[in-house]
Amino acid sequence: MTLRPTGIAGLDEILGGFSKPSTILIAGTAGVGKTMFVLDSISSVAEDESTLYIPITTRQVRRADFADTFPFMHESIAVHPIDRISAERDPLSALIDIGNAVASSGADRVAIDPITPLGSAFPEQEQHRFIGTLDSMAHEWGVITLVTGELTASEIHTSVVSHFMDGVLYLSYEESEKHVLRNLRIFKTPNIAGNQALSNIYAFNISAGGVRVFPYLKGGAAHPDLSVRVPTGIRELDGMLEGGIPETYSMMIAGSPGTGKTIFGLQFANESLENDRPAVIVSFNESPDQLIAEAMRLGWDLQGYAENGMLRFVYPSEQVSSDEHLWQIRDAVESIGAGSVVFDGITDMKTVFCGSVNVREYIYSLIRYLKYRKITSLFTSEIENVFSFGIPDAGTSFLVDGIVSLRYIKKESGLRKLLMILKMRGTDHDRRIKEYAITNHGINIMEWAD
Ligand SMILES: Nc1ncnc2c1ncn2[C@@H]1O[C@H](COP(=O)(O)OP(=O)(O)O)[C@@H](O)[C@H]1O
Ligand SMILES: [Mg+2]
Known part of the structure; x- marks a missing residue:
């Protein structure tokens, strides 16, 4: 036989x-x-x-x-x-x-x-x-x-x-x-x-x-080497994280709309690409063209990387099943040998998937797969509370290895933005609240003098 x-x-x-x-x-x-x-x-x-x-x-x-x-x-x-x-x-x-x-x-x-x-x-x-x-x-x-x-x-x-x-x-x-x-x-x-x-x-x-x-995504025990750190693209944040994100780890950026989560993701992808690590950007709300245009305004030429095959986007243009979407990510990751994945919008994914979707199960199998491939990932997630540090519900936050939370604060000078690392496994991270700003060159982190 x-x-x-x-x-x-x-x-x-x-x-x-x-x-x-x-x-x-x-x-x-x-x-x-x-x-x-x-x-x-x-x-x-x-x-x-x-x-x-x-x-x-x-x-x-x-x-x-x-x-x-x-x-x-x-x-x-x-x-x-x-x-x-x-x-x-x-x-x-x-x-x-x-x-x-x-x-x-x-x-x-x-x-x-x-x-x-x-x-x-x-x-x-x-x-x-x-x-x-x-x-x-x-x-x-x-x-x-x-x-x-x-x-x-x-x-x-x-x-x-x-x-x-x-x-x-x-x-x-x-x-x-x-x-x-x-x-x-x-x-x-x-x-x-x-x-x-x-x-x-x-x-x-x-x-x-x-x-x-x-088929289901493969996943297996990854033995993280905590000494290998992947820079986030934000120098100050790397300083707060003993040099960056541990190689096989996934980090979540949580914040209310407009806090700059997508920009965090683009900055991380661009940093990865500049360091010769191919990247995949998964998005739901914003099309690749839109993301490329936004990145261009901040001085990051994602178009060039997309053209030379270092960068791939996964953006479902019509409803797909969650299993097919996972397969699309896998296809993109394996076709370019991606070292980094940006997943913009855990909160938005339900709108794109047909049938019932178990978001936790989806994120769980994706993260297991990314670890197995030794990929560093950054997920963004929306939280409703604008003026406090929050984590998203739906039980996804304990699946990720690290969480950076973003919030607004009202001052006489106007609305300011604050950032805090809520967790990062295997890292003695900075626990202080920092201020950050979105500039023409991306995210900039500063001391917060209240
Ligand atoms: N060049 C810039 N200078 C200052 N602020 C900017 C610039 N570009 C974008 N922004 C700010 O970033 C916000 C959008 O960030 P984005 O990452 O899309 O937020 P989120 O993904 O959290 O909803 C805009 O609302 C704007 O306030
Ligand atoms: Mg966004």
Whole structure:
């Protein structure tokens, strides 16, 4: 038995691949993307494997009909349609037909779409026999057989088909206001490697290019070397922090609107870039163009870094699932080997994500991943109280290693700004309240003489 690629972007990382031979059921109700899934799976491997697609359908279909709907469909895929009514009433002839098609095509990978009509006009016991026969035939051929099934989640447990298959993947979707959130569940794995995925639900999306599943972010124990410090870009702040932020640490800047949180983030990103550490800026409210323009006013040429590939932005232009967003960050981070990440606006992220989002869980897995990659990160978060040092709610503040809090104070001279380091793990940080100002060159920290 060998492991072959699943042909679905992201899925190999979860399952390790599909065993060959094996039979895999892709189940779900109408419209979840089952046909898309199997066609993408066989198309992606069609350069290396001989592939066969068997649609079971009441319509007269030709190859071109599929190629129109699924532009990624590989031209080498053989298509052998089977009439649905005959498959229901005369499953044995359909099985012989399938067997002949597989034999004559010499296929390594076969997709039968959908399998559920096979013998559906017969009592369940009989259906057992047909599906059982198909399963043994598929193993005899030595191929990877993907079959789709029109089943609901509860039907999976009782269905004749899932009983025989080596792997069962279930596709579904939830509707949010404007988008559908697509989910993949692994009910049964086609190989041991996928066992750890059994209780998980993965987000996936469908685009013109096919299916992409979003694996969870890796994370692991990072052994922080507290002597390696990453400068923040604000000299006085570095002085307050024994030289900067410990390399694998994440820091949060908390403050009310207008206190300069975004500028803190831009200044940190610019400092990182000037020190040859590639950076990723994640934002929700402000577009990359807007951030680039603001940074330019402060003398930081982010455009230049973006053009030479040192800087990447992650800015969802439409609603995404939180899992897809994490994947976008990971993609950006790994494509440039980022050493720093600025995440501007924990508070704003909910507006961009479709479906329900657990902000704490999201931040937790992101921070675990950043530590694992030895990345220094700066998160900004909005607090409501303008005139006191505060930390954000939602339980994110204990996930970060350090918190700098920003506030306003009223003086006869006008509104002034104060800053305080509330915590920084592993650091004997300055505990005094400082004043700061936003200047044409960024943040400037001064002694606070009250
Ligand atoms: N060149 C500048 N000189 C002085 N103040 C500035 C300058 N540029 C921006 N600001 C101040 O910074 C504020 C915006 O900072 P920003 O980082 O966007 O705040 P936040 O992200 O906390 O909402 C503006 O409201 C303005 O008061
Ligand atoms: Mg801001």
